Amino acid sequence: MSRTRRPSRTALLLTTAFLLSSCGIPETGVVEAGEPATGIRPAYGLYFVGEGTLLAVRRHVFGLAGIETAVAMLFQGPDAQERRKGMTTELPPMRGAPTVRTDGGRLSIELPGLTEPLTGTALAQLICTAADARLVETPDADTASTHVTVTGSGGWRAEGSSATCPSVTGAG
Structure with a gap:
């Protein structure tokens, strides 16, 4: 007659201990919890008017980023x-999106529709916002040399430089 070998008491205790030592977290599968991680969101300096002067605020971008995005947020x-x-x-309300082009240290912004010439303050808002967005997009750019x-x-044209823009502080 052959004799069957029974597992040792130690082996049984180790197997039982192993099975009972799970971490206790039930298997759940995929849990949907919001949008996927997208990394760092850029923050643009938007220039508004307060007490007769330009005031800069930081706003984070959710979604597509770029100089065009910063200009569109400014017009909103x-x-x-x-407030x-x-x-x-x-800045006047826009019916369409401005067209933004870059060429080295120069930016050009073409306003859509029948836009009247902008006031000096409105131009400064636009120039400073675009120049800050360029710096966010191209951190090694020299903002002192950004010309817009x-x-x-209607055929009007205005130019300016970021040299006179106030610095951006805080968050929007």
Whole structure:
């Protein structure tokens, strides 16, 4: 007769201990919890008007980023929190998106529709916002040499430089 070998008591205890030592987290599969991680969101300096002067605020971008995005956010005007702080805009409402082009240290912004010439303050808002966005997009760019040309469909044209823009502080 052959004799069957029974597992040792130690082997049984080790197997039982191993099975009982799971971490206790049940298997759940994939759990949907919001948008996928996309990395660092850029923050652009938008320039609004408050107490007769340019005021810069930082706004983070959700979605596509770029100089065009910063300019589009500027034309949307101050948000509710910024309005409560007394910020306004001198930029007119736009029916379409401005066209932004870059060429080295120069930016050109073409405004859509029958846009009247902008006030000096509105031009400064646009020039400073575009120049800051260029710096966010190209961190090694020299903002002191950023020149911006703004044109309207009525044939008017204005130029400016970021040299006189106030610095951006805080978050929007």
